[in-house]
Amino acid sequence: MDFNSDPIIKVKDAGIFQGLDAILHDVNFSIDKNEFVFLIGRTGSGKSSLLKTLYADLPLKMGEAEIVGFNLNKIKNKEVPFLRRKLGIVFQDFQLFPDRSVAENIFFVMKATGWKDKTKMKNRMAEVLMQVNLGDAATKMPHQLSGGEQQRVVIARALINEPAILLADEPTGNLDPDVADGVFKLFQDINQQGTAILMATHNHDLLRKYPYRVLKCEKGLLLDSKTADISINTSY
Template sequence: MDFKTEPIIDVREAGIFQGLDAVLTNVNFDIQKKEFVFLIGRTGSGKSSLLKTLYADLPLRMGHVEVVGFDLGKIKNKDIPFLRRKLGIVFQDFQLFSDRSVAENLFFVMKATGWRDKGKMKSRMAEVLMLVGLADAATKMPHQLSGGEQQRVVIARALINSPDILLADEPTGNLDPDVADGVFKLFQEINKQGTAILMATHNHDLLRKYPYRVLKCEKGQLLDSKTADISINTSF
């Protein structure tokens, strides 16, 4: 079966709003299984608002958006947790509980998304920590980890429920270049294993080095490198 027949994200004639203000209009794109897509644009151009709309943190006010089978124009509040179980969300500022160990941070998310069997929880936690290269970090506190290691914990947390796609908002923005490159390679490995990636970034070097598809927020519009010539050399 051709995976392109069933996009993970399908956006048609959508408006992306912050409050009553439209930040993007007539947005059209889809993302297929196993794709890796960059999202770029100047600060304030709508990148974060688009991502927040995709995981239902901002309401969809205009157009059609379907994410992992959920119609965001019709989704009810009680169903939003089920949407997010099928997504992995990675933030720039980590958002780890500073007073809880790595294991406790992961268990918190697992309990919140319906896990109950402690044995299965421990097994899955070990799997994701192994995947991100932190097999021995379960008992450590966040302050005992480097910035790159903390970001790997955040990625592990996002992978807990085997999501169809990871939405990443500037995941390497606060990291040194060498550390950022290692984290990016981890995203590539996750992508090779079948998880789609939509990554917002300001990192020009990544864009030049890795020729993935690009979506660019610019002047209230979303440009797609599949259908438009997008410059990555201008400031964003």
């Protein structure tokens, strides 16, 4: 791998840890701007730990890594919010505040990432809700939305700061197949508009239907379909 090139993510000879336990060894990969990449593997194989390391929720203890211009070897706690302004993070379990409206959920993230002008905040919120086809949902509470709509709110929230890449951890895992397909197509639209996507998934149908590049966590290693023949049919 050319570590002097300019992809959006660069990882070289990294170890991915949970506490003192090494989950993945000798991790080497890069992701280019505008690329769409699946991340697969059995439960406990390291997918979530890898994503958490990329958004600095877990420390990088071994090797080198850079994401959206931030060196994860040297990043300080006070710099983490600035890193996350340039990322979008989408979780499987939504993580919406149940006692706040859609608008309030989005405003919370905006305030946490440095937005202050209320007019600009309202305008940007309206833009991202339109982008995810929820233009009339600002005043609704999470419990008034379907699972698919809640996930679209999470995606809207992740798009607030026009991130260079979205890191998505099983974003369709809790959704019915038809709803999941619609959410996935939204990710495709976002990708086609210039945002890179790294999506962890167990959905074999997506993997078979869309021939994107695949990274697979397996037996402590990260395999890359660019350089290895990866099976997507193994149960995990």
